[in-house]
Amino acid sequence: MESKIEVVELNAGFGSTHVLKNISMSIPRNRVTAIIGPSGCGKSTFVRCLNRIHELVPGAWVRGKVLLDGKNIYDSDVDPVDIRRRVGMVFQKPNPFPAMSIFDNIAYGPKIHGMKKGLERIVEDSLRKAALWDEVKHRLKDSPVSLSGGQQQRLCIARALAVEPEVILFDEPCSALDPVATAKIEDLILELRENYTIVIVTHNMQQAARIADYTAFFLMGELIEYGETAQIFENPRDKRTEDYITGRFG
Amino acid sequence: MPRTPLERGMEKIRREVIELGGIAKQAVLLSVEALKERDMEKASRVGELEEKSDLLNLDIDESALKLMALQQPVARDLRFVNAMIKISDNFERIADLALKIAEIAQKYEEKELLKPLIDIPRMAATIAEMIDLDLEAIERHESPDTDKLVEMDDFLDDLYNQIYNELISYMLRDPRRIDDATDLLFVARYLERIGDIAAKTGARVVYMVEGRRVWVK
Numbered sequence: 001m002e003s004k005i006e007v008v009e010l011n012a013g014f015g016s017t018h019v020l021k022n023i024s025m026s027i028p029r030n031r032v033t034a035i036i037g038p039s040g041c042g043k044s045t046f047v048r049c050l051n052r053i054h055e056l057v058p059g060a061w062v063r064g065k066v067l068l069d070g071k072n073i074y075d076s077d078v079d080p081v082d083i084r085r086r087v088g089m090v091f092q093k094p095n096p097f098p099a100m101s102i103f104d105n106i107a108y109g110p111k112i113h114g115m116k117k118g119l120e121r122i123v124e125d126s127l128r129k130a131a132l133w134d135e136v137k138h139r140l141k142d143s144p145v146s147l148s149g150g151q152q153q154r155l156c157i158a159r160a161l162a163v164e165p166e167v168i169l170f171d172e173p174c175s176a177l178d179p180v181a182t183a184k185i186e187d188l189i190l191e192l193r194e195n196y197t198i199v200i201v202t203h204n205m206q207q208a209a210r211i212a213d214y215t216a217f218f219l220m221g222e223l224i225e226y227g228e229t230a231q232i233f234e235n236p237r238d239k240r241t242e243d244y245i246t247g248r249f250g
Numbered sequence: 251m252p253r254t255p256l257e258r259g260m261e262k263i264r265r266e267v268i269e270l271g272g273i274a275k276q277a278v279l280l281s282v283e284a285l286k287e288r289d290m291e292k293a294s295r296v297g298e299l300e301e302k303s304d305l306l307n308l309d310i311d312e313s314a315l316k317l318m319a320l321q322q323p324v325a326r327d328l329r330f331v332n333a334m335i336k337i338s339d340n341f342e343r344i345a346d347l348a349l350k351i352a353e354i355a356q357k358y359e360e361k362e363l364l365k366p367l368i369d370i371p372r373m374a375a376t377i378a379e380m381i382d383l384d385l386e387a388i389e390r391h392e393s394p395d396t397d398k399l400v401e402m403d404d405f406l407d408d409l410y411n412q413i414y415n416e417l418i419s420y421m422l423r424d425p426r427r428i429d430d431a432t433d434l435l436f437v438a439r440y441l442e443r444i445g446d447i448a449a450k451t452g453a454r455v456v457y458m459v460e461g462r463r464v465w466v467k
Contacts, residue, residue: 234329
């Protein structure tokens with residue numbers, strides 16, 4: 001399996017708190033990789049290190065390497081803004097810009113990255129890829145606040161797609177959504193896999209089982225087990241993984 | 251004490267599978283006794299056991315499906331539920347084969363068997379031991395001694411081959427009794443199949459407990 005991201009001995013934390021401990025793993029191209037683990041295990045910090053937004057928090061630190069197509073994103077000659085464009089992120093709570101129209105929510109990213117031409121094309125393409133176009137094409141000037149939670153989340157996915165990323169990180173993208181909206185996002189993630197590399201943090205074990213090709217189990221900042229999703233859920237090698245996924249943890 | 255609904259559901263299924271295994275074992279022993287003693291009452295009791303095994307198997311299947319739908323077991327729990335479905339089918343199949351033996355026994359209400367039975371009851375006793383090994387392993391959630399199961403299965407194969415050769419020579423000597431010889435040949439064949447199923451059940455328990463595939467044939 002060709003890897004898109006190679007994480008090598010990654011350590012990260014905040015001040016004197018050491019959150020991630022020596023994580024090494026390879027994230028395959030055009031596949032969905034799920035990160036599971038109990039609260040506080042470092043899942044979110046981990047994905048935030050993959051597009052350099054962890055360092056935006058005061059006191060945050062990172063050691064080790066994250067190779068994106070072989071190039072360490074923490075090298076001094078790398079522009080973090082460019083990394084954040086190539087590695088997009090969708091957060092737990094849908095967070096469209098409320099003061100902007102649906103159209104401008106999507107167009108904003110391409111504009112600040114200097115992609116001034118063909119904005120209408122970009123907006124339509126992004127909304128189509130996010131399976132939202134048919135639902136909003138007649139109300140592009142409306143505020144995103146009028147959309148349902150599931151639609152807002154798909155708008156955020158469209159916004160991430162608009163700047164042509166290569167990797168999309170999802171941090172608990174369905175935890176605020178009902179089962180129907182969740183199913184739509186899951187279908188969408190499986191479709192997006194064709195063209196993007198996906199990493200998803202989830203507390204929902206069934207969600208990881210449904211959509212991820214690979215699953216990594218984190219515990220107290222360590223990577224305990226990483227393998228094909230079916231193997232993790234049918235026959236985990238490590239007792240701690242087994243105890244966590246069967247709900248016998250702690 | 252089981253704590254969660256999943257654990258309680260699994261424990262119920264475990265008890266039912268152990269009960270079904272006991273019924274299957276009893277059906278095999280009884281069917282061979284019915285034949286050996288030409289006891290029609292025992293033969294009809296095998297029919298009752300077989301019916302009971304069908305119902306219990308169905309009940310286990312439904313409980314397992316419900317557990318999967320509502321509790322979404324994973325890892326060792328998933329392997330357990332899957333193993334119980336398969337093993338329940340295995341035991342039900344054993345009871346089916348025992349019924350076929352009992353049906354042959356019913357043909358001998360009025361007539362003598364071709365020969366006194368010696369090796370066929372030995373086959374039945376070996377099978378009972380194999381099923382006991384399986385049931386003990388399920389009860390304790392431990393892998394059974396698969397070497398021992400394979401050894402007993404090989405012993406059954408040897409007995410079957412011996413019975414086969416013996417019956418062929420009977421047929422050659424007295425073609426008028428080919429029908430009776432064929433009946434006993436079928437009985438031995440059914441018992442040999444049951445032995446295979448009992449050994450495979452043990453291998454299934456190993457996967458359930460350890461997540462390791464073993465092949466017994």
